[in-house]
Amino acid sequence: MTTGALIMMIVVLVGYVAAFSFCTYLVMKNK
Amino acid sequence: MEIKNEQWSSRAGYIIAALGMCIGTGNVWRFPRVCAANGGGSFIIAWTIAMLIYAVPLLMSEMVLGKKTRLGTIGSFRDFMGKKFTWMGFFVGAVCFMLMSYYCVVMAYCVKYFTLSITNFVPNMDTTTTTAIWNGFIGNSWEVIAFHFICIGLGCLVVYRGVTKGIEKWCKILVPLLFIILIGMAIYANLLKGSSAGLQYMFSIDPAYLFNSTTWLNAFVQAAWSTGAGWGFIIVYSNYVKAKEDIPNNCMIMGIGDNIGALLAGLTVIPAIFALSPSVEIATEALGAGNYGMTFIYLYQLLSTMPAGNIISAIFFFCLAAAALTSVFPMIEVGVRSLMNMGISRHKATLGVCAAGFLVGCFSAWAIDNLNNQDWVWGMGLLVSGLFISLAIIKYGVEKVRTEEINVEGADYYVGKWYFNTCIYLIPVIVILMVGWWFIQSIGWYPDTWWSPFEVENMGTVLFQFAIVIIIGLGLNKFFNRKTEKGPISKDDD
Numbered sequence: 001m002t003t004g005a006l007i008m009m010i011v012v013l014v015g016y017v018a019a020f021s022f023c024t025y026l027v028m029k030n031k
Numbered sequence: 032m033e034i035k036n037e038q039w040s041s042r043a044g045y046i047i048a049a050l051g052m053c054i055g056t057g058n059v060w061r062f063p064r065v066c067a068a069n070g071g072g073s074f075i076i077a078w079t080i081a082m083l084i085y086a087v088p089l090l091m092s093e094m095v096l097g098k099k100t101r102l103g104t105i106g107s108f109r110d111f112m113g114k115k116f117t118w119m120g121f122f123v124g125a126v127c128f129m130l131m132s133y134y135c136v137v138m139a140y141c142v143k144y145f146t147l148s149i150t151n152f153v154p155n156m157d158t159t160t161t162t163a164i165w166n167g168f169i170g171n172s173w174e175v176i177a178f179h180f181i182c183i184g185l186g187c188l189v190v191y192r193g194v195t196k197g198i199e200k201w202c203k204i205l206v207p208l209l210f211i212i213l214i215g216m217a218i219y220a221n222l223l224k225g226s227s228a229g230l231q232y233m234f235s236i237d238p239a240y241l242f243n244s245t246t247w248l249n250a251f252v253q254a255a256w257s258t259g260a261g262w263g264f265i266i267v268y269s270n271y272v273k274a275k276e277d278i279p280n281n282c283m284i285m286g287i288g289d290n291i292g293a294l295l296a297g298l299t300v301i302p303a304i305f306a307l308s309p310s311v312e313i314a315t316e317a318l319g320a321g322n323y324g325m326t327f328i329y330l331y332q333l334l335s336t337m338p339a340g341n342i343i344s345a346i347f348f349f350c351l352a353a354a355a356l357t358s359v360f361p362m363i364e365v366g367v368r369s370l371m372n373m374g375i376s377r378h379k380a381t382l383g384v385c386a387a388g389f390l391v392g393c394f395s396a397w398a399i400d401n402l403n404n405q406d407w408v409w410g411m412g413l414l415v416s417g418l419f420i421s422l423a424i425i426k427y428g429v430e431k432v433r434t435e436e437i438n439v440e441g442a443d444y445y446v447g448k449w450y451f452n453t454c455i456y457l458i459p460v461i462v463i464l465m466v467g468w469w470f471i472q473s474i475g476w477y478p479d480t481w482w483s484p485f486e487v488e489n490m491g492t493v494l495f496q497f498a499i500v501i502i503i504g505l506g507l508n509k510f511f512n513r514k515t516e517k518g519p520i521s522k523d524d525d
Contacts, residue, residue, distance in 0.1 A: 001227045002235065008072045009234040016291050023284045026443040027042060030277070 051357030053289035062293035063300035070240025077250035088454035089260035090282040097269025103368035118504030126412035131362035132392035138355035139178035145348035152341035187385035213295035229302030261417025264361035275441030307333035421458040
């Protein structure tokens with residue numbers, strides 16, 4: 001696997017999980 | 032009255048049901064194939080942007096319609112756009128009903144392969160064998176109809192029990208289970224020898240694809256089909272939310288959660304296909320074999336070459352069937368809600384919608400060409416539904432919707448004018464471009480008979496079937512206005 005593809009994979013996965021976690025955190029906070 | 036008392040038990044219950052609606056077969060088999068065919072990482076960038084500027088604003092618009100009117104698609108268009116436009120709500124509901132009728136057939140295929148994996152799994156099959164199994168199954172129309180009956184029956188049983196005891200309860204079981212299975216399968220697939228070639232294929236960025244219009248059109252189509260934006264589901268699901276329910280964050284969770292589901296499916300299917308294929312050429316051939324070919328011929332064959340392939344295969348097809356089932360619930364509920372608004376009880380409405388859906392779905396179950404035709408026509412229909420929803424917001428006043436309905440007490444955060452207003456005005460342009468692009472493509476497929484209503488995938492069949500629905504909707508416009516009960520914003524002018 002090339003470095004570019006590896007970086008893209010990390011950015012995509014971390015980005016999506018972080019965004020989802022943040023939105024879920026707001027739901028819990030304002031419950 | 033029964034319908035007025037129904038409400039999601041909690042915000043989490045609503046979000047989970049909405050995620051179940053979003054995550055369907057479109058995530059599990061369509062995303063990996065389309066992503067691989069359109070440049071992998073480049074496609075992921077375009078598709079993420081499409082989710083943010085098309086799917087999420089449309090979901091917000093649907094939620095505004097449903098929450099404000101507290102009526103199904105027909106009533107919400109009547110109250111939001113005016114009585115001359117009630118037929119548009121009928122169109123949205125009719126598209127959803129037609130989608131439900133053939134979607135249960137697709138689910139039937141998944142259930143059949145789930146049972147095949149358990150009862151009659153043959154190790155080390157070749158593609159000739161799996162092609163014969165597939166052709167043998169779809170060639171036996173009565174068997175497909177029997178599985179179709181089981182699938183619509185499952186959906187009927189759940190929706191019959193109502194929003195909280197039926198849809199919410201089952202989504203709370205199936206959606207987390209779906210995520211657990213997808214995560215487990217993604218980990219397993221990436222531990223297979225040779226799977227890194229699939230990851231390379233999925234995440235490498237080729238700038239040429241980012242400057243290709245086909246990549247962007249496919250990204251928007253995938254975002255529309257996968258999230259369920261513009262289908263009318265969220266209009267109906269939002270009838271049951273609390274008065275101070277948040278709109279922006281809920282819709283963002285739906286968009287992001289749906290994309291995570293698709294990425295997990297991609298992380299399962301693409302590396303598994305590369306790891307199990309004897310060569311890169313065969314892996315590419317499998318990914319290019321269409322939804323059914325990839326899943327029921329190539330993937331099934333590749334699974335048969337694995338140790339404990341029957342178990343993995345059963346889990347995979349269970350996952351597909353569960354994803355389809357949680358999307359069938361809102362498809363049924365859209366029709367049920369509009370009938371309930373006309374004074375019919377939930378039980379009678381559910382039985383009526385499911386019986387009609389079963390009969391109409393038999394057309395798609397009878398021959399795969401019929402199913403492909405329905406998929407083509409009503410897949411296009413949901414883009415038009417999205418257009419109608421955005422027009423409803425534009426007619427009501429985009430800024431008014433943003434300030435008075437979205438950015439209100441109870442919202443986790445506010446959306447900016449630059450974002451919501453721009454996106455809502457962009458949606459009609461995007462839909463016209465997408466539909467136009469598909470029509471131009473289809474003229475190339477049928478240069479001599481593009482106008483014929485009886486081809487499988489051409490412009491004529493789309494326009495013919497749309498015309499039937501629109502004529503019925505226009506003909507019954509006054510009837511719908513009169514029969515549909517009044518909601519909180521209905522006008523007392525008749």
